[in-house]
Amino acid sequence: MHYGNILTPEGWRLGEIHWCDGRIARIDGAPVDPADNDAPYIVPGFIDLHVHGGGGADTMEGGEAVTTLARTHARFGTTSLLATTMTATDAEIRHVLGEIGSLMEQPPGKGARILGVHLEGPYINPGKLGAQPPYARPGEIAEIDALCDLAPIRLVTLAPELSGHYALMRHLSERGVRVQLGHTLGTYEQGVAAMEHGACGFTHLYNAMTGLHHRHPGMVGAALAHADFAELIPDLLHVHPGAIRVALRSIPRLYAVTDSTAAAGMPDGEYRLGEQAVTKCLGGVRLADGTLAGSTLTMDQALRNLVEVGLSLAEASARVSRHPADFLGLPERGRLADGCYADVVVLDRELAVDCVYVEGQCVAGEDPEDAPTTRPGDET
Incomplete structure (x- = not known):
């Protein structure tokens, strides 16, 4: 699971992407303009x-x-x-x-x-x-x-x-x-x-x-x-x-x-x-x-x-x-949608690579699977 600005075939959504057994299970969230927040970008591998x-x-x-x-x-x-x-x-x-x-x-x-x-x-x-x-x-x-x-x-x-x-x-x-x-x-x-x-x-x-x-x-x-x-x-x-x-x-x-x-x-x-x-x-x-x-x-x-x-x-x-x-x-491949391979790249706001997943497996960066997720509005 990752939270951020997710690039789907229908456009950007701010929310979470979930996968299971190497495939995308679902993408939660609402349409968004990424310029309106500072969350990371989540794009297809x-x-x-x-x-x-x-x-x-x-x-x-x-x-x-x-x-x-x-x-x-x-x-x-x-x-x-x-x-x-x-x-x-x-x-x-x-x-x-x-x-x-x-x-x-x-x-x-x-x-x-x-x-x-x-x-x-x-x-x-x-x-x-x-x-x-x-x-x-x-x-x-x-x-x-x-x-x-x-x-x-x-x-x-x-x-x-x-x-x-x-x-x-x-x-x-x-x-x-x-x-x-x-x-x-x-x-x-x-x-x-x-x-x-x-x-x-x-x-x-x-x-x-x-x-x-x-x-x-x-x-x-x-x-x-x-x-x-x-x-x-x-x-x-x-x-x-x-x-x-x-x-x-x-x-x-x-x-x-x-x-x-x-x-x-x-x-x-x-x-x-x-x-x-x-x-x-x-x-x-x-x-x-x-x-x-x-x-x-x-x-x-x-x-x-x-x-x-x-x-x-x-x-x-x-x-x-x-x-x-x-x-x-x-x-x-090449898109983030239900049923597609979980080939995912997480980019920071400067477009530098943060995490990379190949078929759901983290191959670069730090997998935040077990880390707490902070979202806009969460208490600190």
Whole structure:
């Protein structure tokens, strides 16, 4: 149970949220404007669909490293995530998927729930690698089916212009796997065609894709003109606030991701991103040549940055919780309502994380279950 300003699908309510057996049992309270009180904010847990690492650990290390990144990001309000792989050899990808598949059979413990895998590469354009290692190649249906047998792949990033990828998109869509366009040199027309073949999102919008020009709209133009969903890294380093505003006006369910690396939650220094060496300094992560290589962003900071850009807290919350849940087709996550998973973040009035619950279990902060609750009007 927690008392505060609770963000429900119908709006803010001042009252108590109760859960049992990992699910929300009921929400008590009356509609409220949070500006009229100083109680904490209670919002849906954050959902990160693009996260490579954290706490010094990288997804491509598999096993315990994935557990470490899940625990690290839980401290910052992420209650569920997709473990995101890098472009690598077939043997490396198969190995890490096997370990993630085994890990997902275990309870989340003190970390975020791992919902599955985001396969970012190797099916991308070798001319638009960004910080990806040089193992890009076209994908084949038989290969992706074999990978799906190792772990639940929920999302795949593809470059639509590579040979055979329209057929691959149709196949993945029929399997229930979401397809995003990214790390691409594709044209506007190829982006539109890809969406007609089953693609439904864009990977870190603006980054590692052909940009918008008034005579050559590029992949960014396809996203802005046609997308319902797209992910974006709101660290205010990957994308200018003005470009974020453009995307917010154009893409109804734009959602935030961290694209974070092992450096997230860690001091400045040297870290790994797949097989690449990266350096964290000045708030960013870069390769030796200065190329941005993922981020150090956490989802609580993403929320605060969206508020800084001009969104209300309720709207910013949708971009870090409800929209990514809807993109994956998860109606029981990303919102606070009866019967939904008790994935809950308690924020103080400065939007700093106070407590985090994953399926009703406290994974960060102090659980006040047995502590007395003080409400406005209570005697002291």
